[in-house]
Amino acid sequence: MMRAATLQDGGKARISAAAIELFGRKGYDATTIRDIAETAAMSLGALYRHYANKDELGRALYAEAIALWSERLLDSAAGLDDPAARLRAMTKFFCRAFDRDPNLFAFLLLNQHGPARSFDPKAANPLKVLEAEIRRGEQDGRILPGNRHLRALCVMGAVLQPAASYSRAGKTGLGALAEEIAAAAIRAAGVIEPTRRSGAVIQ
């Protein structure tokens, strides 16, 4: 009746799963603590044993997942050197992540909510990973110089907006578009064409 995780953590995993599903699907504000407890097949009191209140729950889940994803995002490009290849891998990571758990994706990267607003801007997050990627490429002369933070935002947006569209439509299957999204993201990043490393770039 209970999954392994439950036996180990007293139900915290069930709470996470339930909360993320609901936060992603219905939005943070529209999700009630009762919703979560019921979905997690758990009593209200039990839920409050793990999290002091709704906000703390939201914040903790958000922070944990963002940290994890930041790490995995970086890992997804492990072993690759070429900026284009690295960005392509990362884009594919996002697409797969969306297809695997659209609700978590929405909660982490698409929806606006209290937990996201109050998230520590100094903590690791996917945007910073992308920014580091841009910096790296720039320093290697393989990405056009410029405002790295801004460039990272543009790349991020090129990847997230298709996901936002699919999310709103209740669809998955972003993986099938990963190549084309990656191409746009790489162009947005300002990756310089391999054959013309020190030459002209589009635009």
Added chain:
Amino acid sequence: MMRAATLQDGGKARISAAAIELFGRKGYDATTIRDIAETAAMSLGALYRHYANKDELGRALYAEAIALWSERLLDSAAGLDDPAARLRAMTKFFCRAFDRDPNLFAFLLLNQHGPARSFDPKAANPLKVLEAEIRRGEQDGRILPGNRHLRALCVMGAVLQPAASYSRAGKTGLGALAEEIAAAAIRAAGVIEPTRRSGAVIQ
């Protein structure tokens, strides 16, 4: 005590201004009707003279503004022919619009909420304008062929994500970054370099 707008419309403009500010800043769900009435320096009941309920208020404001912005977005590229120039103009339009009213921008383009969810998908909207732009460029051979809807989403994301970042930070001044955002958007769109119209493009 009353502003010019009020004298003309009986307070509807004050409601719009208040609602948009709050919807944009705090989110739709987190904004209460009382919030809006207080911000509009108006009684609760007076609000209901203009809008039947919160949802209708949200929907009406959203629909009106989206229609207006779609039109203005298209107008912003009037007289320009080159896809790059057109996209640059549109990007600048977005940046200026953000700087002028970041809350309206957030309400219209950044936040998820009921009114956006229930918006008629057949009605004009900024994404469709961008998609038309891509189609046009593609047909002229000045934009790489591909999934136009997806490409439009990527371009949209490249423009919106910087705005989302500024919005979260409570900053304005996106106009100063318009050129660089435009460059990324144009690259994301797959605009072909003028000098190499039928040649290779990055990546």
Added chain:
Amino acid sequence: MMRAATLQDGGKARISAAAIELFGRKGYDATTIRDIAETAAMSLGALYRHYANKDELGRALYAEAIALWSERLLDSAAGLDDPAARLRAMTKFFCRAFDRDPNLFAFLLLNQHGPARSFDPKAANPLKVLEAEIRRGEQDGRILPGNRHLRALCVMGAVLQPAASYSRAGKTGLGALAEEIAAAAIRAAGVIEPTRRSGAVIQ
């Protein structure tokens, strides 16, 4: 555009007609002052020129109509001497009154509401007319002796309950049943059979 009555009374008749229709049809509590003003094609302020508030309006209409009906109820038996004939005439009066204006009938005799509850118990009302009728018959030896007030209530009920049923069903046409209702009312009243004036009566 205005009826004669209006020209004479400044619209008070329009208010009466509107209020009675709505009080009878939707109930007193469920009828709003705005409803009444709109139905009477009159402004809110104008309405308040005639009646200080909703309660006074309700009370005044109720009191006026009850007084008028009490008079007419008595008149309906004018010229008749036999108790049975008199009660039959009165029952027919009720049935016709219901058919003519079911809403007024409901407001006056069927529905519970503040104005009815606060009505001066010493004022003339249909029940007292019936009670006088019973008294008269009793004193003449043509109606069984007993608790006259109670007997009047029973007669009243025998007449009103069919009307209540029709009212709930939204039907009219009580006139067609007047004879049979009258027969029951006369029996309930304890009218002694003409041929056996000093003899036994049913039960």
Added chain:
Amino acid sequence: MMRAATLQDGGKARISAAAIELFGRKGYDATTIRDIAETAAMSLGALYRHYANKDELGRALYAEAIALWSERLLDSAAGLDDPAARLRAMTKFFCRAFDRDPNLFAFLLLNQHGPARSFDPKAANPLKVLEAEIRRGEQDGRILPGNRHLRALCVMGAVLQPAASYSRAGKTGLGALAEEIAAAAIRAAGVIEPTRRSGAVIQ
């Protein structure tokens, strides 16, 4: 602090008691959920644990009580055969029921309100019991033939109107008048005098 009923049903009985008292005394519309909660010595929210909303509360109480009373009304004549005796027993049942709980009586039989209006017309109710009684007597030749439904309404009215009067006056003690009310009801029903079974009846 808590009554026995509470210990058994978690407060549902306290809600019923409070709601019926207030619905009966002040009317359904004029009774607020807050009224009920306070009278039941219970919080607002607790009430909603038992009933989804005010309407459901009203409907449930009405339906349950009507069903119970219909049964008890029939039972009150158990073992009796003579129509007059049966109607007398039923009338006494009504009078005792009024004396025992005038507010419940008012809620069930005197007042107009949403729950009564939306009550399933096919479900058992006191009027149908009376109608069956009339039918039975008619078929036995001990009640005058005629429109049975109408006759039942007249009988019902003869019984209810005295209760309505007492209710408005805030009095009880209808039991003392039961015999006389019963006599009127029996006459209204058209019960034929035992000694003149096939003979003439009043009027």
Added chain:
DNA sequence: TATGAATGAGCTTTCATTCAT
């Protein structure tokens, strides 16, 4: 320790009444 009934502040909405125009 675990439960979920209970709490009540706060939400959206209605409407009798007032009063500036």
Added chain:
DNA sequence: AATGAATGAAAGCTCATTCAT
């Protein structure tokens, strides 16, 4: 004098949080 926009108390209902059991 006449209007109806404005007011705000109060309604029905929700839900984060507490706490007796």
